[in-house]
Amino acid sequence: MSEVHVLLLPGDGIGPEVVAAAQRVLELVGHRTGYRFVFSEDLVGGAAIDAYGTPLRDETIEMALRSDAVFLGAVGGPKWDHLPKATRPEAGLLRLRKELGLFANLRPVRVFDPLADATPLKPEIVRGVDLIVVRELTGGLYFGQPSELRREPTGRWAIDTLPYREEEIARIVDLAFQLARARRRKVTSVDKANVLNTSALWREVASEIGQRYPDVTLEHALVDSCAMRLVARPRDFDVLVMENLFGDILSDEAAVLAGSLGMLPSASLHGQPPQRPGSPAVRFGLYEPVHGSAPDIAGKGIANPIGAILSAALLVRWTLGNERAATAIEQAVEETLASGARTADLARPGEPAMGTEAFTDRLLERLASILSA
Numbered sequence: 218m219s220e221v222h223v224l225l226l227p228g229d230g231i232g233p234e235v236v237a238a239a240q241r242v243l244e245l246v247g248h249r250t251g252y253r254f255v256f257s258e259d260l261v262g263g264a265a266i267d268a269y270g271t272p273l274r275d276e277t278i279e280m281a282l283r284s285d286a287v288f289l290g291a292v293g294g295p296k297w298d299h300l301p302k303a304t305r306p307e308a309g310l311l312r313l314r315k316e317l318g319l320f321a322n323l324r325p326v327r328v329f330d331p332l333a334d335a336t337p338l339k340p341e342i343v344r345g346v347d348l349i350v351v352r353e354l355t356g357g358l359y360f361g362q363p364s365e366l367r368r369e370p371t372g373r374w375a376i377d378t379l380p381y382r383e384e385e386i387a388r389i390v391d392l393a394f395q396l397a398r399a400r401r402r403k404v405t406s407v408d409k410a411n412v413l414n415t416s417a418l419w420r421e422v423a424s425e426i427g428q429r430y431p432d433v434t435l436e437h438a439l440v441d442s443c444a445m446r447l448v449a450r451p452r453d454f455d456v457l458v459m460e461n462l463f464g465d466i467l468s469d470e471a472a473v474l475a476g477s478l479g480m481l482p483s484a485s486l487h488g489q490p491p492q493r494p495g496s497p498a499v500r501f502g503l504y505e506p507v508h509g510s511a512p513d514i515a516g517k518g519i520a521n522p523i524g525a526i527l528s529a530a531l532l533v534r535w536t537l538g539n540e541r542a543a544t545a546i547e548q549a550v551e552e553t554l555a556s557g558a559r560t561a562d563l564a565r566p567g568e569p570a571m572g573t574e575a576f577t578d579r580l581l582e583r584l585a586s587i588l589s590a
């Protein structure tokens with residue numbers, strides 16, 4: 218039986234609650250499809266600061282490199298908000314993504330039919346939405362130097378820098394085109410080319426890459442009006458590709474379409490195959506829900522586990538290359554929602570809501586029957 222090594226990094230707040238749900242899903246998939254998931258676990262973010270004085274230990278990076286995939290919950294919370302930027306929980310996550318070279322962050326946004334009326338938008342606007350935000354993850358404003366906050370007698374002063382080299386743009390845009398080929402063959406490249414030099418370069422490079430994909434339509438969109446179109450006419454979009462910060466913001470906006478921030482999964486990938494000999498994995502990846510540690514609901518057992526569970530589906534799709542099992546997980550989510558099960562973030566006022574564990578139990582029953590069909 219092939220072993221799949223997964224490093225779990227539950228992190229802070231609701232992170233451990235939703236990672237536990239995703240782990241149960243992976244275990245069931247393993248039993249039914251012949252993989253043996255071997256889980257290791259470590260602290261990251263605020264939990265690692267409390268235990269070790271750092272949000273990410275070198276040992277954790279080494280553990281990640283020995284694994285086929287990393288599954289992360291969320292990091293951060295008010296307890297650590299006073300810390301300087303470089304030592305905060307979030308800095309640990311950024312370093313992990315950077316050191317693992319995970320430049321491609323895929324954030325699929327799918328509106329499950331039973332939730333078409335769970336959003337503040339009109340059901341006819343969101344029904345059928347199936348898009349993917351491709352976010353550049355290891356460059357741009359998040360990592361550009363100089364980046365500094367100075368408190369001087371003459372006044373406070375801060376700077377962040379937004380750099381992109383053409384290769385960094387080319388590889389992420391190329392990946393967006395490859396994805397589009399397997400989908401509805403449309404790429405929207407999002408930028409602010411009317412103001413930013415990096416965006417002018419982004420647009421130039423995206424057009425050049427686009428010439429290699431004559432079968433895919435390329436559209437350039439300015440980020441401000443694109444943000445508006447995303448909630449006004451979301452079905453216009455198939456694959457959207459953009460720089461790091463734009464992708465962070467637009468993906469949370471797109472969560473409104475799906476009914477809750479708790480719905481969205483993500484996969485962070487790079488170009489290399491995994492290194493572990495004998496592994497069934499086809500590609501290393503870091504998987505995490507898009508949402509954060511949700512301090513307002515942490516510890517209550519009410520977090521929506523779907524973003525994490527759909528991230529487990531992405532692990533099965535991208536790291537194991539098992540499309541059938543990945544689709545089975547997604548179908549189990551759809552059928553569980555169709556049965557009327559709702560966590561508190563999705564329930565209408567006055568409607569009963571299920572806790573994280575009860576919802577996951579219901580979903581595992583569906584998944585077991587789908588996998589044995």
Ligand SMILES: NC(=O)c1ccc[n+]([C@@H]2O[C@H](COP(=O)([O-])OP(=O)(O)OC[C@H]3O[C@@H](n4cnc5c(N)ncnc54)[C@H](O)[C@@H]3O)[C@@H](O)[C@H]2O)c1
Nearest residue numbers: 291292293294478479507508509510511513514520521562
């Ligand atoms: N990948 C990550 O680790 C990650 C991502 C985003 C934010 N954060 C961190 O999380 C902390 C809180 O940030 P925030 O409040 O801006 O964003 P958040 O995503 O944690 O929460 C925003 C809102 O969405 C709700 N929500 C999020 N996930 C949910 C779920 N699974 N089920 C139900 N409701 C859910 C929360 O209750 C909250 O009302 C900050 O420290 C931030 O830096 C971490």
Ligand SMILES: CC(C)[C@H](C(=O)O)[C@@H](O)C(=O)O
Nearest residue numbers: 292293307310311465507509
């Ligand atoms: C926690 C934070 C550093 C992170 C980001 O900005 O990338 C988060 O918002 C995300 O979307 O994964």
Ligand SMILES: [Mg+2]
Nearest residue numbers: 465466469507
């Ligand atoms: Mg974010």
